[in-house]
Amino acid sequence: MVKAEAVHKSFGRLEVLRGIDLEVAPREVMCMIGPSGSGKSTFLRCINHLEKIDAGRLSVDGELVGYRERGDKLHELPDKEVCRKRSEIGMVFQRFNLFPHMTALENVIEAPIRVKKESRAVAAARARKLLDRVGLSEKMNAYPNQLSGGQQQRVAIARALAMEPKLMLFDEPTSALDPELVGEVLDVMRGLAGDGMTMVVVTHEMGFAREVGDSLVFMDGGVIVEEGKPRDVLTNPQQERTRTFLSKVL
């Protein structure tokens, strides 16, 4: 589903990604861990072209994201093409980023109506189902700031799912939540994984990674240091850096 080959990315003179190679199979849940500044969030944002990559190739579902290949050069696609590709990839942010001027329901139906040109009735019917699934059928008409962090994040997940994406990206979805609200968001994600959604999850929740993840990637300094089955990496890390990191967080 996701294929990265030698992906490089710099912000000015700072090289954040120094050659990332990785593959995510359909229905796979891949968790990415690593210290802050290791480039894991940046890599996630490259997958749906919120960040441009400087070198390498990145494709989703067999199609390059944001670029077209002509000869041996990559050319950036026009906005419209990038948008079409992005609409197949759902993303959930650390800070939720719900649209504050819209109710929960309006947040969820906005993109299906405007991007997929669905009728309001069709979009609203699916939105009700999704909000029900994340346990928020009561809060349909609430504005984001009337919701708790956990509720907001669940609306954000419903909003991303409303586009019926092939792939879901999670950028530290529980890092901005109060500890007692983390569980409700992880439960929704666990359910999603159970339904066979392909997911890439940047997280600090080692328990979630171990229990739900099919694979685990440890990043540091813009490279993948170690990857494998979550249980193996977490209990028996092969690299010294992985060991040091895990000893601090576990």
Next chain:
Amino acid sequence: MAAVLVLAIIAGIAYTMATAPNLRWEAVGHFLFQRLILQGIVITLELTALAMLIGIVLGAIVAVMRLSPNPVVSSVSWCYIWFFRGTPVLVQIFFWYNLATVLPYVGLGIPFTPIHWQAPTNSLIAPFMAATLGLGLNEAAYMAEIVRAGIISVEHGQTEAAQALGMTRLLVMRRIVLPQAMRVIIPPTGNETISMLKTSSLAFVASVPELFTRSQQIASANYDVIELAIVASIWYLAMTSILTVGQYYLERYFGRGSLRELPPTPLQRFRRMLLTFHAPPPMPPDVAPPGPAVPGSEHR
């Protein structure tokens, strides 16, 4: 003590004006509802509305251009603001009004083809048009900066979330960023509208028969200069007062979602005050039935 002193000074000024020996208050009353004055008001309102319309629409376009990643587009926008903000609006109105003296005809055409259309400048840019253009194009420069401030006040995460859903740049701007920018844009735009209502009196130099022009035309015939200035002032004050109320409700509308509960409007507050007069004495809070909130009670 200071308050008493201030009130005394104000009362003194009011008394002096009211009893000014040559001020004919009956003339003020007479001309207040004169037909020419009322016609002038209509033109003042038309002028204000049209100039603000041009200002807001063009200003929003210039603001979006200013934030464009394309350097040519953003430079053009920068130059527009530089030019129209850097020259007096009075001079701009004057310029449009007198354009015909140097450019008797204006036309549109495609070079090297016979397709061509032209018309005499004076018929295109009549006095009203000259004033509307002068005021509107100038206003667009100020509105552009207001809209730009509004746009950059919206958190970048909003744009990213919308983009991640597959929304195009224009759609993100129209549906997500601008509605949120409104909260920042509306208050200064209200100010600009109120200011425009008064600035429209500069249309005087283009002989547009708006409120101030009309009052001075009458004054030049009967020499009641101050009296007619007072008539104009009363009307300007009345109109700006109405706009102030309109601005309040507009801000409330675009503030939805930013507060958990909107504060009551003055009218609602008044109604609730009346209701609480007739209502039975309040019960202790733990047995109070759920009912319409009383202002202040919803805040802990």
